[in-house]
Amino acid sequence: MRFTFLVIFSSLGLTALSCTRVTKTTHTFYGYPDNDPPGPATAYDxxxxxxxxxxxxxxxxxxxxxxxxxxxxxxxxxxxxxRKYLRFEDFCAQCDTDWKASPKINHIDVWTGSKTVNGGNEQIQCENDLTPADRSQTIVRQPAKNLPVDSTALYVKGGSPACRTSHVYSSYNIGDYC
Incomplete structure (x- = not known):
């Protein structure tokens, strides 16, 4: 009896930890110049x-x-x-409005950098260039720790190119990730 309980409990625990997909996610970008206030500050440590x-x-x-x-x-x-792992560390006003809408709209705003350099209008244009259509992306919650990663910075002031639009992947099979 005790063994059966442990097996059932263990199975339930594995199910709770498996990944989930969040479809129709609005996906935008922000950075130093359009953070509120401008800079690298976040709402959560x-x-x-x-x-x-x-x-x-x-x-x-x-x-x-x-x-x-x-x-x-x-x-x-x-x-x-x-192709990046992301951590929820900051507040997004438009995301909050979208989340409170009826029906709720999933929305993430991804950091483009930098901790010390304000890329100004060039960086804001890069963020716009990186942004896909509204509600067009799927993200993974409780992801495996070994998924493919592209650690290339999305924006580097003075880089050639400064905006790394070739490092976003609009074609993917979500089944490969969750």
Whole structure:
């Protein structure tokens, strides 16, 4: 009897930890110049001292902003569109409006950088260039820790090119990730 209970309990635990897909997610980008206030400050401290950052690996997820309650503070998700792990570290006003709409609209706003450099209008244009159509993406909650990662920075002021639009992946099979 005890063994049966442990097997059932263990099976339930594995189900609770398996990945889930969030479809029809609006996916935008933000950075130093259009953060509120401008700079790298975040609403939540997830180990970086209230500063946005990350490379997109599971060990160093890239910051994303969203609505309070849409994700758990410091939750790590996987984004097949950028092939990056993202961590919920910041507040997004438009995401909050979307989350409170009826019906609710899932919305993430992904950090493009930098911690120290304001890319100005060039960076804002890059964020617009990276942004796919509204409600067109699927993200993964409770992702595996070994999914493919492209740790290329999405924006680098003075880089050639500064905006890395070739490092987003609009064609993917979500079944490969969850």
């Amino acid at each position: 997830c180990g970086r001292g209230y500063k946005a950052g990350g490379t997109g690996t599971y060990a160093d997820p890239l910051t994303f902003a969203s609505a309070p309650g849409e994700f758990t503070q410091c939750e790590i998700i996987y984004d097949p569109y950028t």
